[in-house]
Amino acid sequence: MLRAAVIGAGNMGRHHARILATQPDVEFVGVVDPDVEGARTRLAAVGAPVFESLDALPEVDFAVVATPTQSHVETALELIGRKTHLMIEKPLAGTPEDAQRIVDAAESAGLVLAVGHVERFNAAVSVLAGLTSDPVMLSFERLSPYTPRIKDSVIFDLMVHDLDLACWIAGGYPVHVEAAAAAVFSDSFDVASAVLEFEGGRIASLQTSRVTQDKVRRISISERERFIVADSIRQDVSIKRETSVEFEESGMYRQANVVEVPYLDRSGEPLARELRDVIDAITTGRKPLVDGAAGVNAVRLAYKVERAATRS
DSSP: OEEEEEEOOSTTHHHHHHHHTTOTTEEEEEEEOSOHHHHHHHTTTTTOOEESSGGGSOOOSEEEEOSOGGGHHHHHHHHHHTTOEEEEESSSOSSHHHHHHHHHHHHHHTOOEEEEOGGGGSHHHHHHHHHOSSOSEEEEEEEOOOOTTOOSOHIIIIIHHHHHHHHHHHTSOOSEEEEEEEOSSSSSOSEEEEEEEOGGGOEEEEEEESSOSSOEEEEEEEOSSOEEEEETTTTEEEEEEEEEEEEOTTSOEEEEEEEEOOOOOOOSOHHHHHHHHHHHHHHHOOOOSSBHHHHHHHHHHHHHHHHHHHHO
């Protein structure tokens, strides 16, 4: 049995606790949160013990860090010092330097470190990534209504998901970054647009907003002979191939397409799949799907986008 705990009982932490408490090979020890009474209320359905600080937490083998980003490095280093395997919610840290400190410490201690880029475990996204063979252009839309509780810029809060996915699907790290962003309702960026150029001329376009009166999660991949679209909210994927094009004398344009809709296994929520991947990595000794290096790359890229947007 793997003894596990969650650090932070906020919006993400409570879901991690709910899932870990149901795993047959996990002994869920409890949650650490300075707001003990509030945490107990949020975790009433789980019925887990709540500890006020890490000092009060019993020894565990594995912990999920779901605290605010600015506390990740301090919390992670303390847990690594206690020989605890970790999954840290995205972004891994607030700066590339802090992210690398966490990775170096975990590697030196021989511990598994995973990063919570849960979108990789969405059924539609994982099928899309498996289908993509030679992308020419990648387009990401991640649009949401405004949420006052989020203090990070939209680049570190939302776009960081798609920055990770762009590197994963394109198969590398961009050689050039351009961006623009604006603050609308808060003191940090609320809307952002970025263009990433990869080796070989592959281009990724990312549009991110938290001021949109709708929730959109869409990825489209243009290949030479296919157009693949995934909607991670509806969890569906479609593949389009052009079969004929006609220009009539009237000036009308006609295009015929073949559309394929691959089967998606929608069983299980993405967060549960993510936690299962980390648990299996710890027990088997393999790397998790989203390891520390991927987490550092996402932070480095978010930092570059933020700087490019600030200069624009």
